[in-house]
Each structure stands twice: as structure tokens, then as C-alpha cells.
Amino acid sequence: MIDKLRIQNLRSIADSHDIELKPIMILLGANSSEKSTFLRSFPLFAQSVDKKLRGPVVWFDTSFVDYGDYKTAKNKYAAEQDGITFSYQMSKVDVAMRRNYYPNVEILNSDQLSEVYLTFLLKDDSKGTYIDSIIINLRAVSYELCVKGRNENIDCKLNGEPFVIPERFTFNFNTAFAILPSFIANKQNEDGDSAVALLTNKLVSIFKTHCSGRLQNTQRLEQILSFASLDKHDFFKHLKRGGGIKSFQKSIQNWNITTSEYNTIYNYYVLLKLNIVIDSINRALAGFYHSCDYIAPMRAEADRYYRIQGLQVQSVDPSGHDLLEFIASLKPKEKEDYDKFVSEVFGVTVDVSSDSGMKSLRIKTNNGDFWKSHA
Known part of the structure; x- marks a missing residue:
């Protein structure tokens, strides 16, 4: 969000x-x-x-x-x-x-x-x-x-x-x-x-320097990096557990959160x-x-009426030129919801009038003072 x-x-x-x-x-x-x-x-x-x-x-x-x-x-x-x-x-x-x-x-x-x-x-x-x-x-x-x-x-x-x-x-x-x-x-x-891959290999190679030479399974070391938190103190506690590898735990037992090598490991970890x-x-x-729809600023035009194409319009284009077709395409329940939204937000009601294949947009204030036609 x-x-x-x-x-x-x-x-x-x-x-x-x-x-x-x-x-x-x-x-x-x-x-x-x-x-x-x-x-x-x-x-x-x-x-x-x-x-x-x-x-x-x-x-x-x-x-x-x-x-x-x-x-x-x-x-x-x-x-x-x-x-x-x-x-x-x-x-x-x-x-x-x-x-x-x-x-x-x-x-x-x-x-x-x-x-x-x-x-x-x-x-x-x-x-x-x-x-x-x-x-x-x-x-x-x-x-x-x-x-x-x-x-x-x-x-x-x-x-x-x-x-x-x-x-x-x-x-x-x-x-x-x-x-x-x-x-x-x-x-x-x-x-x-x-x-x-590069950062994981880098961290595993650092971990291996603190493990017994008998350790063959690097997958156990990779599991140390599966920790979900980025918090420096939380990761330090997790690292001290060493994935259950005793030689690793013993090697870092004297570390604290200010130890330079720990800070290097932590920086690679968050990277x-x-x-x-x-x-x-x-x-x-x-x-x-x-999710953002956009209608460009609409300027007054000389045309009062628009020709009807009979298109089924699902959304208003950025120029706003198909607003009339959009309103005319609404089903009765959709038109009811649209009218309610426009009335509550803008304080007007909007309707489309048709005359001989032409359409015009009429806007009326909620108090019913006037109707006005808009191109």
C-alpha cells in the first residue's frame, strides 16, 4: 500500500x-x-x-x-x-x-x-x-x-x-x-x-573457516541463511546457534554484536x-x-452533442472522450451505484440524453436548481 x-x-x-x-x-x-x-x-x-x-x-x-x-x-x-x-x-x-x-x-x-x-x-x-x-x-x-x-x-x-x-x-x-x-x-x-549465488557462496566460505575440516555437507551451512529476520540482534542470536554445528558454535562463542567479522557476515547477509x-x-x-485509472483534464469544446457509436465501454479512457458511452453502457444496478457515488462525492447527478443518434451529458445539482448540458 x-x-x-x-x-x-x-x-x-x-x-x-x-x-x-x-x-x-x-x-x-x-x-x-x-x-x-x-x-x-x-x-x-x-x-x-x-x-x-x-x-x-x-x-x-x-x-x-x-x-x-x-x-x-x-x-x-x-x-x-x-x-x-x-x-x-x-x-x-x-x-x-x-x-x-x-x-x-x-x-x-x-x-x-x-x-x-x-x-x-x-x-x-x-x-x-x-x-x-x-x-x-x-x-x-x-x-x-x-x-x-x-x-x-x-x-x-x-x-x-x-x-x-x-x-x-x-x-x-x-x-x-x-x-x-x-x-x-x-x-x-x-x-x-x-x-x-555469489553472496551465498561467499557466506558459506566464511562459515567453513569456523568449522571442523571434517564438515563435508555445505547444505547445513546454507540453512543458516534461511533466517527470516533482518534485525541485527536477532540474526546474531540465530548465528550463535550455528545450525547445530558444534565446531561452528565453539569457534564463534566469544563473538559479540560488535565483532568485526560478525558485522562483515551481517552485511553480506542483508545484502x-x-x-x-x-x-x-x-x-x-x-x-x-x-490499479490507477486516469482521465486527463477536460477542456470545454464547441461541440454540444456527440454521435452514438453504440460501444460497450468498460472504463473511461484517459482523454475522457468516451465518458458518455461509459455511462450509457452501465447496467441499471451499476448506474444506480454510479449515481450514488457521484452524488455523495460531487453533489451532482449525471445523466445522458439521446436525440436522433446524438448524445449530450446533463449535470444537475442535488438541490435541483439547474440542469446544464455539456459537450
Whole structure:
């Protein structure tokens, strides 16, 4: 669930600050105060999560909205080094389950995603728009990932502290039906699970240095990573149990939560969970934007009547031109529910009148003062 949205440097919006999203909202403001820009950000991502893209966003689509390109979409007063930023406050994000070669390794507890704060920064180069940085704050851990101009390495901060990853990791910017890129081990292998495999092997190799040389079954060590919590103290208690491996338990018995080697293990552990976190957020964003219908601002037109095509219309198109056909298509019970909704929310009733193959829209206030025809 998306609870709040903040937009920075999109068109004339320098900073919208946090806007709480409700099932029914009314935006009030003077002309050219960017109400439409804020609303058009919804179909902007709705048209983006429906496609396989080379980046996170498609700036124009004939079916929805046209922002031109990144340069025209960016606030003209923003500094050159600044990008376009979107920030979300989310709650009760469902954990996405992905198949991989290490069963249970990626499992997260749903409590870990009960509160999610996401910020991503869009920038542009000769290849198009890309995500330059991602900040994800959860209850127990924070991720900060920056690619610094679409280079091959990711600068990583975990819980606010820089974490140097010896192996090379990068983003797979070619997103399919998603906004955030996946986290992969190298540019040659664009399978997101490669990062899982590499990090799992790294952790297992660390674990093995603390086990008896007689240990042959590394699967027992992999099971240590099936822990669901990201909390640093919880994982420490789990690690001390060592999957029941006595030599491992004995080797780390003097560790505490400040032990440097434990912190290295913990950082790799939370990094291992990153793709499932990103997958879960991507699905939440896609589900949210897929559920958004959009009607563009409707301007007065000279035509008073529209010709009847007799179409069975299930939803209103973004331009609103088929609103009359939509109302005419409603079944009696649907029309009753529609009238009740419009009356309660807007204080008017709406009807469609027909005359010799033409239709017009009539709006009447609830107190019955007037009818008015609209083209």
C-alpha cells in the first residue's frame, strides 16, 4: 500500500513534500500550480510498468501521458547535477517469493516489509533515463545504492555505513514490468539470481573457516541463511546457534554484536536479501499503478452533442472522450451505484440524453436548481 508520495524536480514541481494518498482526494490550487503534473505522475508509471524497458520510465505514450523526454520533464530551475526524485512511504508490502538454487535463502518475514521508505533518483545520459541511486529504509535495515553515472560498480551503504563489496555488482537496468532495477553480480550474467549465488557462496566460505575440516555437507551451512529476520540482534542470536554445528558454535562463542567479522557476515547477509526486497517493492508499485485509472483534464469544446457509436465501454479512457458511452453502457444496478457515488462525492447527478443518434451529458445539482448540458 502506498501511503505517501513526494516528487522533486518534475516539471514545475520543485518539491511537493509528502502528500498523503487517500481513496478520495481533492487537489486545490491556483492555475499552473502543477496539480495536473502531480496527477499525471500516476499514468506516467502506469504506462511504464506495462512494458519491457531499457530503463525505469517511458516518458510518452499515446494511450496515457506525454512528458516529452527527461530534459523537458525535469524542472528547469533544478541544478544540472540534480535529478528527478520520487519518494514513497509504503506499508504492508507483500513478500515476493522467487525461485532460486538455494531454497529458503531469500525468505523474509512479512514484518520486515510492514514499513518501507523508498527514494529513487532519475538521471539521463546518451542511453536514456536510468536510476542513479536507490535508498530503501526498512524497520531493521537501510540500503543505499548509488551507481554514480551508470558506471559498472555500485557504491553501497548498509545502515548508514559504507560497505565495500569485494566482488563486482551492478544493476540490470533492463526492467520488465518493473521500476527498480535488479541487483546482479556482473554485466555478463543478467540473471538476478547470480547475485544470490555469489553472496551465498561467499557466506558459506566464511562459515567453513569456523568449522571442523571434517564438515563435508555445505547444505547445513546454507540453512543458516534461511533466517527470516533482518534485525541485527536477532540474526546474531540465530548465528550463535550455528545450525547445530558444534565446531561452528565453539569457534564463534566469544563473538559479540560488535565483532568485526560478525558485522562483515551481517552485511553480506542483508545484502543477500536485497533482490527479494526490490522484487517485493516492484510488485507493490506495479500493483498500485496498475490499479490507477486516469482521465486527463477536460477542456470545454464547441461541440454540444456527440454521435452514438453504440460501444460497450468498460472504463473511461484517459482523454475522457468516451465518458458518455461509459455511462450509457452501465447496467441499471451499476448506474444506480454510479449515481450514488457521484452524488455523495460531487453533489451532482449525471445523466445522458439521446436525440436522433446524438448524445449530450446533463449535470444537475442535488438541490435541483439547474440542469446544464455539456459537450
